[in-house]
Amino acid sequence: MASRVSLKSKGKASGKGSKGSQEEKSLSQSFKEWSTWTVKKAKVITHYGFIPLVIIIGMNSEPKPHISQLLSPV
Incomplete structure (x- = not known):
């Protein structure tokens, strides 16, 4: 297996006093994460909600x- 090389710098110079701050995410990365989360939730809702929806519409x-x-199947 190939090992991965980390390009993150270690030491005091990388933090500059902000201990818990995260790097800012780009707009495209945020949109990608949001859309992935939305699609996962939509799949679950569709999976568990389809048959009750058909029954309600039928009633x-x-x-x-x-x-x-x-x-009944007939």
Whole structure:
């Protein structure tokens, strides 16, 4: 396996008195993280919400079916 080389400088000169400050993220990196988080949440919502949504839409349609008619395979 190849080892990775770290380009971060070590010592007092890199901090300049700000102990807990993080480097500023670019706008594109922030957007990428936000969109990834959004897509993950949307996948979970779609996964667990699709069948209840179909049942709710089916219950509000004409003619009004009973819940057993919606859930039966026939």
